[in-house]
Amino acid sequence: MTNEINTMFNLTDFPKPTLISVNGVELEVFEAGQQNVGKPIVLCHGFPEHAFSWRYQVSALVAAGYHVIVPNQRGYGNSSRPTEVTDYDIEHLSGDLVALLDHYGYEDATFVGHDWGAAVVWGLSLLHPTRVNKVINLSLPYQERGEKPWIEFMEEIFGGDFYFVHFNRQPGVADAILDENTSQFLRNIHRKNEPLKAPEPGMLMINLARAEKPLGEPIMSDSELAVFISAFESSGFTGSINWYRNLDRNWYLLSKVNPIIQQPTLMIYAGRDMIPKFEKLPEFVPNLEVISMDCGHWIQQEMPEETNQAILKWLEIQDTK
Numbered sequence: 001m002t003n004e005i006n007t008m009f010n011l012t013d014f015p016k017p018t019l020i021s022v023n024g025v026e027l028e029v030f031e032a033g034q035q036n037v038g039k040p041i042v043l044c045h046g047f048p049e050h051a052f053s054w055r056y057q058v059s060a061l062v063a064a065g066y067h068v069i070v071p072n073q074r075g076y077g078n079s080s081r082p083t084e085v086t087d088y089d090i091e092h093l094s095g096d097l098v099a100l101l102d103h104y105g106y107e108d109a110t111f112v113g114h115d116w117g118a119a120v121v122w123g124l125s126l127l128h129p130t131r132v133n134k135v136i137n138l139s140l141p142y143q144e145r146g147e148k149p150w151i152e153f154m155e156e157i158f159g160g161d162f163y164f165v166h167f168n169r170q171p172g173v174a175d176a177i178l179d180e181n182t183s184q185f186l187r188n189i190h191r192k193n194e195p196l197k198a199p200e201p202g203m204l205m206i207n208l209a210r211a212e213k214p215l216g217e218p219i220m221s222d223s224e225l226a227v228f229i230s231a232f233e234s235s236g237f238t239g240s241i242n243w244y245r246n247l248d249r250n251w252y253l254l255s256k257v258n259p260i261i262q263q264p265t266l267m268i269y270a271g272r273d274m275i276p277k278f279e280k281l282p283e284f285v286p287n288l289e290v291i292s293m294d295c296g297h298w299i300q301q302e303m304p305e306e307t308n309q310a311i312l313k314w315l316e317i318q319d320t321k
Contacts, residue, residue, distance in 0.1 A: 009055060009056070009221070009224060011223060011224070011227070013055075013059065014030065014052060014055050014058070015030040015031055015032045015058065015070070016030070017029060017030050017051075017072075017077075017078065018030075018031070019078065020100065020103055022096055022099035022100050022102075022103055023092070023095045023096045023098075023099040025074050025079065025080035025082065025096065026079060026080045027071045027072065027073070027074070027079045027080070027096060027100065028051070028071065028072040028076075028077045028078040028079045029051075029069060029070065029071045029072075029100070030051050030052075030058075030070040030071075030072075031067070031068060031069045031070065032058050032059070032062045032067075032068045033061070033062040033065075033066055033067040033068050034067060035067055035104055035105075036067070036104070036105060036106075037067070038062070038065050038066045038067035038068075039065060039066050039067065039109075039110070040066070040067045040069060040101070040104065040106045040108075040109035040110070041061055041066045041067070041068055041069070041109060041110040041111075041112060042069045042070075042071070042097060042100065042101075042109050042110070042111050042112065043057060043058075043068065043069070043070045043112045043113075043117075044071070044073065044097070044111065044112065044113040044114070044117030044118070044120055044121055045070075045072070045073065045076070045114060045115075045116075045117050046113070046114045046115020046116040046117045046118070046139070046140075047115060047116045047240050047241075047243065047244075048178075048185070048186065048189065048228075048232065048237065048240055049076075049114070049115065049117075049228070050072060050076060050077055050227065050228050050231050051070040051071060051072045051076075051077065052224070052227045052228065052231075053114065053298070053300065053301055054070050054112075054300060055224075055301075056300060056301065056304030056305075056307070056308065057112075057300055057304070057307065057308055057311070058070065060308040060312065061308075061311075061312075064312055064315070064316075066110075067104075069100065069104070069109075071096070071097075071100060072231075073093060073096065073117070073120070074087070074088065074092065074093065074096060074239065075088060075235070075238075075239025075240045075242060075243065076231070076235060076239065076240055077231045077234075077235060078231075078234070078235075081235060081236075081238070081239040082239075085242050085245050085246065086246065086249065087242075088239070088242040088243050088245070088246050089246040089249045089250055089253060090119075090120065090123040090127065090246065090249075090250040090253055090254065091127065091253055093120045093123070093124075093243070094120060094123050094124040094127050094128060097111070097120070097124055097131075098124070098128050098131050101131055107130075107131070108130065108131050108132060108133045109131070109132070109133065110132075110133055110134040110135075110136065110315070111124060111125070111132050111134075111135060111136070112136040112137070112138075112311070113135075113136075113137045113138065113140075114137075114138040114139055114140075114298075114299065114300060115138070115139050115140055115297070116140070116243055118137035118138060118139060118140040118141075119140055119143065121135055121137055122135075122137065122142050122143070122261065123250065123254065125261050125262075125263055126254060126257045126258070126259065126261065127253075127254075127257060129262060129263070132263050133263065134263055134264050134265070134266075134315070134318055135261065135263045135264070135265040135266070135285075136265070136266045136268070136311055136314070136315075137265070137266070137267055137268070138268045138270075138299045138300060138307075139268070139269070139270050139273060139275055139297055139299060140275060141267060141269070141275075141277065141278035141281050142261065142278060142281055142284050142285055143278075144259075144278070144280065144284065145251060145254060145255070145259060149247070149248035149251040149252070150164075150247045150248060150250075150251050151164060151165060151168050151247050151248045152248065155169075161203050162203075162204075163203050163204045163205045163206075163244075164244055164247065166203045166205075166206075167241050167244040167245060168244065168245050168247070168248075171245065172238075173206075174203065174205055174206055174237075174241060175236065175237050175238045175241055177206050177209050177210070178205065178206075178209050178232075178237040178241075179236050179237055180209075181209035181210060182229055182232050182233050182237075183229050184208075184209055184210070184211065184212065185205070185208055185209035186225060186228050186229055186232065187214065187218060187225060188208040188209070188211050188214065188215045188216075189205075189208050190218060190219050190220055190225065190228070190298060190301075191215060191216035191217060191218060191219065191296065192216065192217040192218065192219045192295075192296060192298075192302055219296075219298050219301050219302050220301065259284060260284055260285075260286065261284060261285040261286075261287075262286075262287065263287065264287045264318050264321075265285045265287060265288050265289070266288075266289050266290075266291065266310070266311070266314045267281065267285070267288060267289070267290045267291070268290075268291045268292075268293060268299055268307070268310060269290065269291070269292040269293070270292075270293060270295050270296055270297050270298075270299050271292050271293060271294045271295065272294065272295060272296045272297075273296060273297045274297070275297070277292075289314060291310050293306060293307070293310075
């Protein structure tokens with residue numbers, strides 16, 4: 001069913017972009033629904049993705065009465081790509097979203113994040129809690145701060161080849177390889193119904209970029225994948241990888257705030273993902289509902305109808321409280 005949906009998607013149905021100046025950068029924003037009439041909801045993509053990854057959710061949310069705002073966050077698409085690595089820390093990324101609300105005249109909004117977008121929404125909810133009324137996150141649960149900075153901790157546990165660590169310890173190496181193999185990398189990483197695993201030992205992202213044979217069933221049609229390929233051929237990968245290079249900086253920045261997410265939250269896990277469930281999630285997110293879907297990492301693209309139903313049902317329940 002999912003393959004049929006993916007093949008049938010009409011690219012012209014996705015909103016046209018607008019460049020909006022916020023927080024010292026320009027964001028490429030796709031929006032649908034009526035501003036200041038529909039309830040605002042902001043959809044935040046992950047890595048290596050694009051606002052287009054939310055293509056199946058936009059019309060369903062508009063039909064439910066939402067003003068849907070889908071930015072390409074800094075480093076992605078035609079949005080700004082600052083040269084300073086620290087310009088991609090959680091304060092800048094969350095500041096972009098706050099400034100986007102200010103642009104539209106909203107006090108707060110519901111924020112939906114997938115993968116790295118989920119990490120940004122968790123951080124936004126801690127740094128700017130009054131601007132977030134509800135949280136819906138897919139794939140990536142809340143990350144406990146722990147006693148050691150995240151990259152230092154990951155290096156001790158997983159070693160230097162783990163891609164989070166490699167991105168930080170060998171800057172520029174992965175960027176260049178992904179830039180040289182953009183089409184192969186994006187095709188191999190966006191696979192259906194399976195965890196993301198490298199075809200051989202070594203750094204996951206580099207192996208995915210260098211694997212010439214398809215590694216599994218794609219989640220997108222060729223025309224859909226072409227949107228991602230075109231965007232990354234234009235932008236390159238350095239801006240998006242710089243998000244990873246701020247993980248330890250984010251660990252320090254988030255020490256300033258209460259670590260408890262107070263907002264009503266829906267967490268949607270992918271049952272076949274390599275990212276494990278966080279068993280202590282209710283301790284940090286007390287107002288929580290959890291759903292698990294039988295799919296791989298790219299939940300909203302692999303199971304779009306089920307994702308829409310879960311989100312809309314949860315939002316409807318929250319609105320009646």
